[in-house]
C-alpha cells in the first residue's frame with residue numbers, strides 16, 4: 001500500500017522533444033515532483049499520473065495495450081486519454097495533466113485537468129428496459145465492484161448492498177498479509193470510507209443475512225424479515241472456509257473476514273505456538289505473517305511439496321525453502337487426527353502442543369440460497385457467459401459462480417477475478433453485456449516474494465521455466481496439450497502482462 005512510484009526521469013514541465021515519446025508505449029517522467037506518464041493516443045498527446053490508484057505501483061513499468069495502460073502489480077487497467085479506471089482492482093481514476101505542444105516540444109502543465117467525466121451508458125435505460133432496483137447479496141469483492149461500477153457508469157436507480165459481515169467491504173487479501181503481520185494501518189482495510197456509500201447513494205445493510213430468494217416474485221428476504229424487491233439481483237455470496245470435523249475447540253480458527261482475523265489475533269495475544277492445517281496460498285501467507293510476529297508456526301499438510309501441482313516443482317520448492325528459512329516448521333506427507341484445544345495429534349503418531357490452530361483446508365462456494373430457490377447449482381451457481389443464472393434477472397459472480405471457460409466450466413477463487421466479474425454484471429445491467437473471457441489473475445505474497453499468476457492452469461502437462469525461482473526471478477509458462485494456459489512470475493511483471501494479453505487473445 002502507499003505510493004511506490006518515485007518521481008524520476010525527464011521533467012516534462014521543462015518540455016520534452018515530441019520525437020522522444022514512443023508511438024505505442026508510454027514515457028515516464030515527472031512534473032513538479034510528481035510521477036507522470038506521457039503517451040500518444042489517436043494522434044494527440046495525453047499525460048496522466050504514473051502511480052496506480054490501487055497500491056501505488058509505477059505504471060511506467062506496466063504494459064500499454066491499445067489506449068490502455070495495465071498495472072504491473074495487480075493488472076488494473078486505465079484509459080490513457082481520460083485516466084479512467086477500466087478494470088479492477090483499481091477504482092479511482094488517474095489524475096490527468098494538460099499537455100501543450102510548441103515548436104516540436106511537449107510541455108506538461110502542473111495544473112491537473114479535470115478527469116474526464118464518466119460517460120453515462122445506460123443503453124437499456126434509453127430502450128426503456130433498464131432495471132431500476134438492483135439488489136446485491138454479498139459485501140465482498142464482486143458485490144462491491146458491481147455497486148461501484150453501476151454508480152460510476154451513471155446508473156441512477158436504487159442500489160442495495162446486503163452483507164452478512166459487520167464491517168463494510170474490506171480488502172480481504174490484506175487480511176492474511178500485512179494485517180495479520182501487524183503492518184497494516186487501520187485505514188488500509190476498508191475498500192472505501194463508510195461515509196462514501198451514502199455519498200454514492202448505495203444503501204449498505206451490514207450484519208444482514210439473506211435467507212430466501214423468490215425468483216418468481218423477484219424478492220429476497222433477510223433474517224430479520226425485511227424483504228427487498230429487485231429488477232436485477234447479483235448473488236455474490238463468495239465462499240466459506242471448510243471446517244474439519246473434530247476442530248470445534250474455541251481456539252481452532254478459519255480466516256475469511258475481518259472479524260475472523262481479529263478473533264485470531266486476539267487469541268494469539270500472549271500465545272507462543274500456532275499450527276496451520278493445510279498448505280494453500282492463504283494459509284501459507286498467514287503462516288509467514290504470524291511467524292514474523294515471533295510465533296512458533298507449524299504447517300501440517302498431506303502433500304510432499306505444497307503448491308507443486310499448481311506451480312511445478314522448481315517454483316514450489318523455492319517457496320518452501322524460503323518459508324523454512326523464515327523458521328516455519330513443516331510436517332509434510334502428514335494429516336491431522338484430532339485436536340482437543342491443546343494437543344494436535346498427527347497421522348505420523350506425533351503430537352504438537354499448540355496455543356491455536358488455523359484451518360486452511362479450502363473453501364466451499366456459498367450456494368445454499370441459490371439452491372433453495374431452484375437455481376442451477378453444480379460446484380457453484382451455474383451462469384452463462386454473460387454471468388446470468390438460470391433465473392431471469394439474477395446474476396452470479398465471484399467465488400460462487402461457475403462460468404463457461406475454454407470449452408469447459410470454471411469456478412475461480414481470486415480477488416481481481418471476482419471484482420471484474422462484478423464489474424461485468426454492472427455493465428450487463430446497464431445494457432452492455434459481454435461474454436466474460438478475461439484470463440483469471442491472482443497474486444500472493446509469501447516469504448518476501450511477490451508471485452503473480454495469470455490464466456487457468458489446472459491440468460497443465462508441460463511447463464517452461466525461465467530464470468531462477470530460488471533467486472526470486474523467474475517466469476514459468478504452463479501448457480496443456482501444447483497450448484499455453486497459464487503463467488506465473490516473480491520479478492517479471494512486464495513479461496507476465498504480455499502473456500496475459502496473449503491469453504486474452506489481444507493483438
Ligand SMILES: Cc1cc2nc3c(=O)[nH]c(=O)nc-3n(C[C@H](O)[C@H](O)[C@H](O)COP(=O)(O)OP(=O)(O)OC[C@H]3O[C@@H](n4cnc5c(N)ncnc54)[C@H](O)[C@@H]3O)c2cc1C
Pocket residue numbers: 137138139140141142143162163164165172173174175176208209210211236237238239255256257282366369397398399400412413414415416418419441442443444445
Ligand atoms: C485472507 C484471504 C486472503 C486472500 N488473498 C488473496 C490474494 O492475495 N489474491 C487473490 O487473488 N485472492 C485472494 N483471496 C481470495 C479472494 O479474497 C476471494 O476470491 C474474493 O474475496 C472472492 O470475492 P467474492 O465477492 O466472490 O466473495 P467474498 O469476497 O467472500 O464476499 C462474499 C460476501 O457475501 C456475504 N454473504 C454470503 N452469504 C450471504 C448471505 N446469505 N446474506 C448476506 N451476505 C452474504 C459474505 O459475508 C461476504 O461479505 C484471499 C481470501 C482470503 C480469505
Ligand code: FES
Pocket residue numbers: 052053054055056057071072073074075076089090
Ligand atoms: S498497484 Fe496497480 S493494480 Fe495494484
